[in-house]
Amino acid sequence: MRDEDARSLLLRMMNAAIAAADPATVLARHLPEKPAGRCIVVGAGKSAAAMALAVEKAWPDVDLSGLVVTRYGHAVATDRIEVREAAHPVPDQAGMDAAAQILRLVQTAGPDDLVLALISGGGSALMSLPVEPLTLADKIVVNRLLLASGLAIDEMNRVRRRLSQVKGGGLARAAQPARLVTLAISDVPGDDPAAIASGPTVPDPTRAEDLSHLVRKLGPSLPDAARAILLHPVEAHVAFPVDFRLIATPQMSLEAAATVARAAGVTPVLLGDALEGEAAQMGTVMAGIARAVAEHGTPAPTPAVLLSGGEGTVTIGGTPPGRGGRNTEFLLALAQALNDHPAVHALAVDTDGIDGTEDAAGAIICPRTLDEARRLGLVSRDFLARHDSYSFFDAIGALLRTGPTLTNVNDFRAILVL
Numbered sequence: 001m002r003d004e005d006a007r008s009l010l011l012r013m014m015n016a017a018i019a020a021a022d023p024a025t026v027l028a029r030h031l032p033e034k035p036a037g038r039c040i041v042v043g044a045g046k047s048a049a050a051m052a053l054a055v056e057k058a059w060p061d062v063d064l065s066g067l068v069v070t071r072y073g074h075a076v077a078t079d080r081i082e083v084r085e086a087a088h089p090v091p092d093q094a095g096m097d098a099a100a101q102i103l104r105l106v107q108t109a110g111p112d113d114l115v116l117a118l119i120s121g122g123g124s125a126l127m128s129l130p131v132e133p134l135t136l137a138d139k140i141v142v143n144r145l146l147l148a149s150g151l152a153i154d155e156m157n158r159v160r161r162r163l164s165q166v167k168g169g170g171l172a173r174a175a176q177p178a179r180l181v182t183l184a185i186s187d188v189p190g191d192d193p194a195a196i197a198s199g200p201t202v203p204d205p206t207r208a209e210d211l212s213h214l215v216r217k218l219g220p221s222l223p224d225a226a227r228a229i230l231l232h233p234v235e236a237h238v239a240f241p242v243d244f245r246l247i248a249t250p251q252m253s254l255e256a257a258a259t260v261a262r263a264a265g266v267t268p269v270l271l272g273d274a275l276e277g278e279a280a281q282m283g284t285v286m287a288g289i290a291r292a293v294a295e296h297g298t299p300a301p302t303p304a305v306l307l308s309g310g311e312g313t314v315t316i317g318g319t320p321p322g323r324g325g326r327n328t329e330f331l332l333a334l335a336q337a338l339n340d341h342p343a344v345h346a347l348a349v350d351t352d353g354i355d356g357t358e359d360a361a362g363a364i365i366c367p368r369t370l371d372e373a374r375r376l377g378l379v380s381r382d383f384l385a386r387h388d389s390y391s392f393f394d395a396i397g398a399l400l401r402t403g404p405t406l407t408n409v410n411d412f413r414a415i416l417v418l
Helices: 003-019 048-058 093-106 136-149 153-162 170-175 212-218 224-231 250-263 279-296 326-338 369-375 380-385 389-395
Strands: 039-044 064-071 082-086 114-119 179-185 244-248 267-278 304-313 344-350 362-365 411-417
Touching: 003 250, 003 304, 003 344, 003 362, 003 411, 039 048, 039 093, 048 064, 048 082, 048 114, 064 093, 082 093, 093 170, 114 170, 136 153, 136 212, 136 224, 153 212, 153 224, 212 224, 250 267, 250 304, 250 411, 267 279, 279 304, 279 326, 279 344, 279 411, 304 326, 326 344, 326 362, 326 369, 326 380, 326 389, 326 411, 380 389
Parallel strands: 039 064, 039 114, 064 082, 114 179, 179 244, 267 304
Antiparallel strands: 304 411, 344 362, 344 411
């Protein structure tokens, strides 16, 4: 297979993975029975606007109204459901105002009404309404500490739920006595409903847990108000009905990519949809597996593609970081460990189209990646050490810019071994 054919196949698998989570094609079949009264649509996440549009198209004859909040640049035009934009991954006033309005809307619902909650990745930051006396400024500090902490997503969400009026079931409690149905796109390892956007419509399973170990990890910069809330014992909330429907998941997207691989005569090896850990370390480990395929035909003979999802982390040390995200960091470590292995091509992207806070979804590597960098005088190890993977791949023209995809099933990684 020529290099251009390998690149084309990787891109087709990426596109299939993203398409499998497109609300326009998957949402309608998960809708509940139409309500006798009103349908109040609320939601938050990078896919919230696209999901709202899909509801409008599926239910043209239903009394629809509501409000969803999505990331700046992720809005689409809707007729009956209001769409607002806010900041991600660090919350802003627009997101806080939208969250407060969403709570007020669901509190107007009666027993004959349906509250339809559209939840997707990014909802934690986008629908941010801190518990008192926490301020928005406090929440911004907490979010920045979380993003730089290296904590797993499950640990981050324990903190986020405890500090929010909306997360950890807050939205569901406000909607009673109306019927509440949640349609969700999972961006978290294991598809835990309590972790997707920090679970605004499901009970918080960690509400009574001691979070002092997480307070210690976040360090002395944690605002005093947040520290007091996280360390204070809390009572479990009264149970409420949960109707939670996953319309797209990382595993579904991996399986869609695998179908593309088989059609091309390539054996897909699904390594899991919930891989977590330091992105650079993950890249080094994956390089070892790719070498095993190339040199020993295990765990599959060539041609094969290693497919995986989940969410890596990038722990920032004391040195000011460069530009990059977890997928480009993963790929830079992978490329370095492979050292331009002649049989390996790879791609890694965030399926929402934005890796970290940059304008690229991720990047792609081939057997000439490091050679091209050396030709330009770039030292890959130095870029990795300062977490500057975006700049590295930008310099060699290997970034992938998809623009906002209006969905999010977390990271997608494909390592093609020929």
